[in-house]
Amino acid sequence: MARSAVQHDNKKLNVSEIIQQKKKSRSVNNYTEKLIPKILFGIAAISVFTTIGIVLTLITETIAFFKDVPFIDFFTGTELKPLGENAVFGVLPLLTGTIISTLIAMLVAIPVGLMTAIFLSEYASEKTRKVLKPLLEILAGIPTIVYGFFAFTFVTPLLSSFIPDLEPTNILSPGIVMGIMIIPMVASLSEDAMSSVPNAMREGALALGATKLEVTWKVVVPAAISGIIASFVLGISRAIGETMIVTIASGSSKNFTFDVTQSMQTMTAYIVEVTGGEAAAGTTLYYSLYAVAMTLFVFTLIMNLLAQYISRKFREEY
Amino acid sequence: MKYIDSEQVHKKMGSRLLANSLAKTIFFLATLFGLVVLIVLIYRVLADGLSWINMDFLMNRLSTDPEKAGIWGAIVGTFWLMLVVAPVTMVLGVGTAIYLEEYAAKGRISSFIKTNISNLAGVPSVVFGILGLTVFARALDLGSVVLAGGLTMALLVLPVVVVASQEAIRAVPQFLREASYGMGATKWQTIKNVVLPAALPGILTGLILALSRAIGETAPLVVIGIPALLIPVPDGIFDKFTILPVQIYYWTIDSALVAEYANLAAATIVILLIVLFAMNSIAILIRNKFQKRY
Numbered sequence: 001m002a003r004s005a006v007q008h009d010n011k012k013l014n015v016s017e018i019i020q021q022k023k024k025s026r027s028v029n030n031y032t033e034k035l036i037p038k039i040l041f042g043i044a045a046i047s048v049f050t051t052i053g054i055v056l057t058l059i060t061e062t063i064a065f066f067k068d069v070p071f072i073d074f075f076t077g078t079e080l081k082p083l084g085e086n087a088v089f090g091v092l093p094l095l096t097g098t099i100i101s102t103l104i105a106m107l108v109a110i111p112v113g114l115m116t117a118i119f120l121s122e123y124a125s126e127k128t129r130k131v132l133k134p135l136l137e138i139l140a141g142i143p144t145i146v147y148g149f150f151a152f153t154f155v156t157p158l159l160s161s162f163i164p165d166l167e168p169t170n171i172l173s174p175g176i177v178m179g180i181m182i183i184p185m186v187a188s189l190s191e192d193a194m195s196s197v198p199n200a201m202r203e204g205a206l207a208l209g210a211t212k213l214e215v216t217w218k219v220v221v222p223a224a225i226s227g228i229i230a231s232f233v234l235g236i237s238r239a240i241g242e243t244m245i246v247t248i249a250s251g252s253s254k255n256f257t258f259d260v261t262q263s264m265q266t267m268t269a270y271i272v273e274v275t276g277g278e279a280a281a282g283t284t285l286y287y288s289l290y291a292v293a294m295t296l297f298v299f300t301l302i303m304n305l306l307a308q309y310i311s312r313k314f315r316e317e318y
Numbered sequence: 319m320k321y322i323d324s325e326q327v328h329k330k331m332g333s334r335l336l337a338n339s340l341a342k343t344i345f346f347l348a349t350l351f352g353l354v355v356l357i358v359l360i361y362r363v364l365a366d367g368l369s370w371i372n373m374d375f376l377m378n379r380l381s382t383d384p385e386k387a388g389i390w391g392a393i394v395g396t397f398w399l400m401l402v403v404a405p406v407t408m409v410l411g412v413g414t415a416i417y418l419e420e421y422a423a424k425g426r427i428s429s430f431i432k433t434n435i436s437n438l439a440g441v442p443s444v445v446f447g448i449l450g451l452t453v454f455a456r457a458l459d460l461g462s463v464v465l466a467g468g469l470t471m472a473l474l475v476l477p478v479v480v481v482a483s484q485e486a487i488r489a490v491p492q493f494l495r496e497a498s499y500g501m502g503a504t505k506w507q508t509i510k511n512v513v514l515p516a517a518l519p520g521i522l523t524g525l526i527l528a529l530s531r532a533i534g535e536t537a538p539l540v541v542i543g544i545p546a547l548l549i550p551v552p553d554g555i556f557d558k559f560t561i562l563p564v565q566i567y568y569w570t571i572d573s574a575l576v577a578e579y580a581n582l583a584a585a586t587i588v589i590l591l592i593v594l595f596a597m598n599s600i601a602i603l604i605r606n607k608f609q610k611r612y
Contacts, residue, residue, distance in 0.1 A: 018454065036506045037421045043413030044422075047480070048434050050473050054445060057452045058467050094446045115348035124349075132349060139356050143534030145563040146587050149570045150359050153366070153580055168574070183352045209327075211338040234440075241442025243537035244563075248570055252369055268537070270442045275451060275541045297441065304440035 040276045058297060059124045061290035068284045074291060080254040082274065089288050091295060093256040097264035098299075099113050101175045101246055102239040104260065108179025109235050114228065120187065121194040124172025133188075140184035148248035151177035156249060169251030169263040178245050189234065193227020196219050226314035230307040237303035241296065243268040267296045363591070367584030375585060379551060382566070384578035389586055391551045395464070395559035396533050396593075398552055402468025403475065405531045408525055410472065411479025412514075415521075418480075419487040420509055439477035446474045447541025455542050462543035464555040470538050475528035482524020486517035520606035526601040530594050536563040562590045 013021070066074070069089045077090015116136070120129050156173040160166040166173075197220050205215045220226065251263035252273050265273070274289050378388020414431070422428035450470030460466040490513050498508040514521075544564050552559040566586045573580035 029507075033504050033506055037417070038420055040413050040417035042340055043410055044417040044431055046410055046475060047414060047438060048431060048450070050476070051434055051438055053453060054449050057449060058445075061452075112348045112351055115345045116352065119342075119345035119349045131351070135356065136349075139352050141357075141530075141594065142359070142446055143536070143563055143590065143594070145534070145536045145566050145570075145592070146359070146363070149566060149583055149587060150362065152570055153573070153584075154358070154362050180352065180355050187352075201553075211334050213338040214334070216341075237440055241444065243442065243444045244567065247537075248567065268442060271444050271448065272540050274536060275447070275543060276545075281456065289448065292446055294464045297445050299442060300442055301437065304349065304437055308436070 006094040027271065028277045041117060049134045054297070058290055058294040061287055062294045063311060065284065065287035065291040068287065069291075075082075076155070082288055088283070089291075091267075091292065092145055093254045094265055094267045094270050094292060095256040095295075096239055096256060096258065097171060097246075097250070097269075098266040098296075100258065100260060100264065101171050101178060101266055102236055103180035104172060104175025105182060105239040105242075108238060109182035109186050109239075110232055112179075113183045113231070113235070114190055116183065116187040117190035117194060117228075118216055118221075121191045122212065122220060136187060139180075140188075140197055142181075143242045144181065144242060145248075147177050147181050148174070148245040151245055151249035159178070162224070166261045167251075167263055168259050169249060169253075171246070171250050171264040174245045174249035176261070177249070178239055178242050181242070182238055185238060186231045186235045189231030190224070190228045193224035193231070196227075197223045212274075226311050230311040233307040237307070240303065241268065241300050243272060247272045267292050271296075280289075319337045348378060360591075363584050363587045365473055365584075367586070370585035371579045371588060376589075380549065380560075383525055384550050384582055389562065389565060389589065392560050392562045392565045392586070393589075394551050395549075396537050396561040398464045398524050398555060398559060399468050399471065399561055400529055400533060400558075401463055402555055403472045404529060406469065406472035407475055407479045407528055411476055411524070411528070412483050412521060414476075414480045414481030414508060416514075418572040419484055420505070422511070424528055435480055439481075442537075443474055443535055444537040445543055446470055447538035449473070450538055450542045460556075462545075462550060462558055464557060464559045467539050467542055467544075467559070467561075468555065470542060471535065474535065474538060475532050478528040478531060479521075479524050482527070483517070483521045486520025486524070487513060489520065490516045519604050523601045523605045524539065526604070530597040530601075533561060534563060534590070534594060536567050539564050540567065562586055562593075566590065 055101050074089055074091050077088060078092045079088045080090045080093045120132060124132065151173045152169075155177055156166065156168065156170065158169075159173055159176075163172075163317045201219055201223060205219045206212075210218070245268040246266045250265065250269060252265050252269065253263040254265050255262055255271075257264065270292055271289055274285060280286060285304070321343070340417055374386075375388050376393070377390050380391050381387040414435070418428055418431060421429070427611060441479050442445045447470065450466060451472075454460050454466035454469050458466075494516060495508055498512045499505075503511070539561065544558070544560050548556050566583045569579040569583035569586065573583065
């Protein structure tokens, strides 16, 4: 086919010219064949450069920050007043805000998510699962800003009818909503882990007279525990990095407190507040942004690596 | 040897069976909890926002007066953003996937790139915002324009496209490649003419899902510096812009001052959810309709 095409295109060429032309096109082909992998490698390297870019910007500006504010003061300071003349930069109020909101979220997401996973994987019929799973995926696909709106305009007023002392912006409501947002993630990852437990193990336990609950709790969950815990850790990482829900519903008070009815700020919300205020480059306020972002980055990175480690290390092969 | 005491077993049987059916009910209720919240959420948004949606709301420019405010600027901004994100993630994502699946030797470099991509997927979006602010908006001096926001978003959703494309390429059966080689095609000709067309539905599905993630994200763009001002309708990728989620954000936090802003936010959410739902439906449609099984 190739020959006839060449002849067809080049009716007026003689044989030696055709050979020359084919040689030429082959050398062009060879050239592309050698060039393409290099180009693709360059493209693949961009994702690595992105990581390097993130780490480098965070590190350089964080170093600049620690020239102004001592390292110890930053991590042990319970006071955060980034504006004004006597600015104080202590990260503890942000850390407690982040940790408390994450704790509340996980108190919602872990039990509900795990129970959902158990129901879908062990109890639900094939039909029910086919209806319920896509609905839960819708829950996972809703943008976080919508959850923020929901927390601020619905959950907070709802909660304050039970808790009269609740402030209009507080950490409790975004914490709960964040938990609801994470339920589908915990549920689907845990369900994957439980579904991959072989049926022979369930049947073995059932044959010994165990009830379904006993099979689930004593056989399936222990067998799938690495995947289940990995899903919890990924959920925690997601909660730590979540931004818009807490920014909207928890306000910007930099209180160092453990009272969940009060407004608290998380690390992510601080970043949004400071950049939204157009911090001038070169000021300590501007650099504090990077120090906080660096802390956030390290926290989530540790969580993600931990999840990978758990699911690799404690995986039981069947 | 200890024998099973049948009397004991029978005595405990009732409570064990009760615990089982009780647990089943609780697990079912827990599953319903998420769905109930979903229904309440959608009901609330519709109740607050639906009556505010009309042609004026869609076609008007932003305004501080809730009666006159419209989201045309945010819709156009969303469109421009997609126009930047789609080609950039497509080239970067598919290129990376081809390299990893077809060229890279299974060794340190490819596993390093893979680990890197899965870690990148776990970096909070607000940190990408910081990268975009530092590199695109300030170092390259683009400012908070569509191009800077689009490049940031492209990097943010890159892992989604890479993973989807990898799976699509992996699903192309080996015999198609071998047939192509057998006809005398080179490696790149095989990839270009055989592998990519076969993997296209999967790649497109991934791309659409990535785009819908990009237009639902708020934090990176707020960090890059989209102000709470009335931004004129953008004309190109070098204009300042706003997108639907960012507008929802500013209207929600200002609803403490002007109560009607909450309605505007809800109405904008309805539009955003409709757009996302449409995009996801298209993605599912493509996947079901065009994906061949070999």
